[in-house]
Amino acid sequence: MEKIIVPVDFSEHSEHALQTAAKLAKKYQAELLVLHMLEMPEMVLTSTGKKQNEKAGFLLRLTEQKFAKLLDVGFLIGLKVTPIIKHFKMFSEVNDVAKENGADLIVMGTQGASGFKEMFVGSNTERVIRYAEIPVLAVKKKVMDVSFEVVAFACDFSEACIPAYLKAVKLFEKMNSKMYLVYVNLPNDKFKSSVEMEKQVAEFLMKACGNLQPMKNVHYTSDYSVEAGVLSFSNKIGADLIALPTHGKKGLAHFFEGSVGEDVANHATLPVMTFKI
Known part of the structure; x- marks a missing residue:
């Protein structure tokens, strides 16, 4: 940097x-x-x-x-x-x-x-x-400490998010940050089984980096909204920073199948970093 x-x-x-x-x-x-x-x-x-x-x-x-x-x-x-x-x-x-x-x-x-x-x-x-x-x-x-040792990267593991994910990996490696990936499983028509989520993550990681090694840092949480799930997970792991993908001129990504990124950050007290898709 x-x-x-x-x-x-x-x-x-x-x-x-x-x-x-x-x-x-x-x-x-x-x-x-x-x-x-x-x-x-x-x-x-x-x-x-x-x-x-x-x-x-x-x-x-x-x-x-x-x-x-x-x-x-x-x-x-x-x-x-x-x-x-x-x-x-x-x-x-x-x-x-x-x-x-x-x-x-x-x-x-x-x-x-x-x-x-x-x-x-x-x-x-x-x-x-x-x-x-x-x-x-x-x-x-x-912001009292900019070490950002623990980062929660919220993503739906769609192919569109790969560029943002790779940018985040590159930056946080340089910062010696521990990056956890989180997928929020929602109820009703957005619900996915464990097998479906793991399959989507595996396909994403193979396309993004050619191996499944990062799967150990992927976490799944169930909640009524993406915002609640991401904030709850960030608190659980003691995150210093929340990272999100963005579609650039189209505004923040409608990741997690329709949920808008600003809903995730609406009540966040943590710093938020965006990465363009």
């Missing part, structure tokens, strides 16, 4: 993200790219009038002052920090910045008390996740 992007809006949530990213940067000796999307009215961006140019200059100077204050904190001492200001157009630009700079991870803050649903539905973080080609780590409070 060499470069980490942290989009900030100078809110408390983005400060949590910056602190988390700083801990990761210190742990892996990575560079921090602190990104602010400066939202300017279209008329300011397109107009050539003197007053409009003065207004644009004022907004830019104000942002630079806020940036300087944000970055003047003790937990950034000793780190290589590169501030980046981009004029707001689309949140796909965060992915563009990531590609231009060869970033490995995006760290973002999100709403706190009401859960992660705001993050995934209509928020800036959700928009970034839709376009991001690299993993996105979303946090809604201060």
